[in-house]
Amino acid sequence: MSKSKPVLSSSIGKKLIMSLTGLFLCMFLIVHLIGNLQLFKDDAGLAFNKYAYFMTHFTPIKVVSYLLYASVIIHVIYAIVISLKNKAARPIGYASYDGSANSKWNSRNMGILGTVILVFLATHMSNFWWKYHNDQTPYIEYRTDLSTGVTTHQEIQAADFHDYSIVSENGVEIVKARDLYKQVDYAFKNVGLVALYVIAMAALAFHLIHGFQSAFQTVGFNHKRYIGLVQFIGVWVFGVIIPILFAAMPLYFYFR
């Protein structure tokens, strides 16, 4: 038994990368979902727009967001590398192959599901992230009467918007912000986009029902006492609750 190869060039090392980046992206989903639940608040987007500013300007969050972009890219690259190697491992396929007899459809088609999610991600980023970062969203001003707590809002022009600001004068709090909420509202009037989002969330559900527990198996965590909990979380939290709540957002804006 001689000196062995570096860990990341091995099959198990590559799987480890897939597993860790995948789990990190799963953690992100929880944060992203909780933040976005503010879209359901009927406040003309005051809470959501404040949150959007915080998420794009608080340094630790920015650091994590770059890790996130890196994770998506690494997850995709390694998926391609591993898939190519797997294709090469069986140069001549079976004339007759009964995959459903021994494995679930989603476990065999993670690449297709992942591609749907990647297309969605590109669309999603261009819909909101790109527009928010390139001054392509509308602007809004909220005026809250601090004595009565009543908030009014109006769209303002780019000329009247200098930067995100919260000022209080004469008992009125004035918040000026980029109106990402309005952008969301606008985007989800497009039925094609709503359909893409809902389909992508279905793909995400099936991807994670296999992916979450698969990631634990890859890092070697398959303990009789806890694996049931891992599978439960994988199916119900990441496969059902999270995708349904995300899918509810475009549907809510489309039908309200």
Place this chain on the structure above:
Amino acid sequence: MSAHMNLTLKVWRQKNDKSKGQFVTVQANDIADDMSFLEMLDIVNDELTRKGEDPIYFDHDCREGICGMCSLVINGRPHGPKYGITTCQLHMRSFHDGQTIVIEPWRAAAFPVLKDLAVDRTSFDRIQQAGGYTNVNTGGAQDANNILIPKRIADEAFESATCIGCGACVAACKNASAMLFVSAKISQFALLPQGQTERYERAQAMVDQMDAEGFGNCTNTGACEAECPKGIKLTNIARMNREYLGAKLFREEDIHG
């Protein structure tokens, strides 16, 4: 009284490891449903030999489900339509009169076809030779039970050791991954005190050899576990991952000079 049936076989015929193969249709007539699948092929081969044709070449040895030689993919499933058995344990009562049966060899780059349905599985031997052994002292044998092993550990190691190295895991896997086989072999030693000396070197050496042979990467579909004639569990793969990553990240000992 056993029923008799006539079957149409679509069999992969390939002259040798250099040539390109193809499917050939062969009739199997008057087959008793009590016959095993291999006995059915024997009958077909008798007929082919009588006609002066080349009989269908397939691997077989013990015909009682323990040697792991009978490597046939039957209608898209390694060892045919049943679970937990080898091809020799498959009986013709699992098929019906007039059925068309597609018979193919294991398909993997690391298992090149030698002739017809027989493949070269020496890649498994090389993986085993890379680390699937323990070093022992020569001399008189120790008394039995000198080394205490908790029963549940002994049982778990025994479960892993039941792997017969047939390669159905590779054949079933959509990625032609050998991880169930390799993990069973690593587990059997990792669990027992006798395997500790080479424990971490073994995991690395066997995984390296597995990769060098050109097997695919596991994507945890579970097809291997479902098709394994010996019921080797996926938990073995999790253990192999632990052994390998643990060895790589924490246990690779170098002398601190």
